[in-house]
Amino acid sequence: MTIKIVLADDHVLMRQGLSQVLNADPGIDVIGECGDGVELIEQVIKLRPDVVVMDISMPKMSGLVAIDKLLSQRPDCKILVLSMHNELEYIEAMQDAGAKGYVLKESSSDVLIDAIRSIYHGRTAFIAAQPGSDQEKPSRASPITALTRREREVFFLVAAGNTSKQIAELLTMSLKTAENHRSNIYKKLNVSSSAELIRLAGKAGLLE
Missing domain, CATH: 3.40.50.2300 (Response regulator)
Structure with a gap:
């Protein structure tokens, strides 16, 4: 096959x-x-x-x-x-x-x-980690585990510097829906701004 x-x-x-x-x-x-x-x-x-x-x-x-x-x-x-x-x-x-x-x-x-x-x-x-390294089995939870799939999409777009209007256009949703997702993400991750979210993503190694 x-x-x-x-x-x-x-x-x-x-x-x-x-x-x-x-x-x-x-x-x-x-x-x-x-x-x-x-x-x-x-x-x-x-x-x-x-x-x-x-x-x-x-x-x-x-x-x-x-x-x-x-x-x-x-x-x-x-x-x-x-x-x-x-x-x-x-x-x-x-x-x-x-x-x-x-x-x-x-x-x-x-x-x-x-x-x-x-x-x-x-x-x-x-299989990215070298044999015997302490990275072979990931064990620490990533912040995105608390988010739904749609919220993860919004999370990475916010982390990339997109505005709510840009996110709404990219994900084909209303501006209000994009803002609601953004607000829910802030609450779940205990941040109050996109700057804090970007810092959180950076510390977690999630910025490309």
């Missing part, structure tokens, strides 16, 4: 290189490539891949917001995150968001392909 992949990375050379590596494996077929979060969601809905391999730092839409939106529309979507960050907070954030795996960009192609196969067969593959 060939594993169908949609690949998302905003760096063209990185994306093309990954595509060549993955397509060289007879059991993998890259059926779609994209360079931003909006295009990723469109391709996943249209092409229905078995596994999504994606960077978390992309234009137009944060990778974390993209994960939430993908899972809200396709709860069975299997997502593998590629990242340059080996910090515990990033791994926790991806787990909380619903990703099934996390692999460092510096990893070998064999590690990446093994992770894809593991996720395809229903397992998880959070």
Whole structure:
């Protein structure tokens, strides 16, 4: 059975290189490539891949917001995150968001392909930390665990510096709804402004 992949990375050379590596494996077929979060969601809905391999730092839409939106529309979507960050907070954030795996960009192609196969067969593959390190098993709760999926989308957009009006436009909701979500997030996280929320996100390692 060939594993169908949609690949998302905003760096063209990185994306093309990954595509060549993955397509060289007879059991993998890259059926779609994209360079931003909006295009990723469109391709996943249209092409229905078995596994999504994606960077978390992309234009137009944060990778974390993209994960939430993908899972809200396709709860069975299997997502593998590629990242340059080996910090515990990033791994926790991806787990909380619903990703099934996390692999460092510096990893070998064999590690990446093994992770894809593991996720395809229903397992998880959070293998960014080095063996024996104290980061192998995330244990500290991320602040976003207290938020609903929609609130997490708003959280990352606020952390990225968007106004309520911009958030409403990006998430296709009314301004009042965006402001209500923002208010609920402030209450749950015990902050009183976007500046405090951004500081909280920074301390938790959630700023890209």
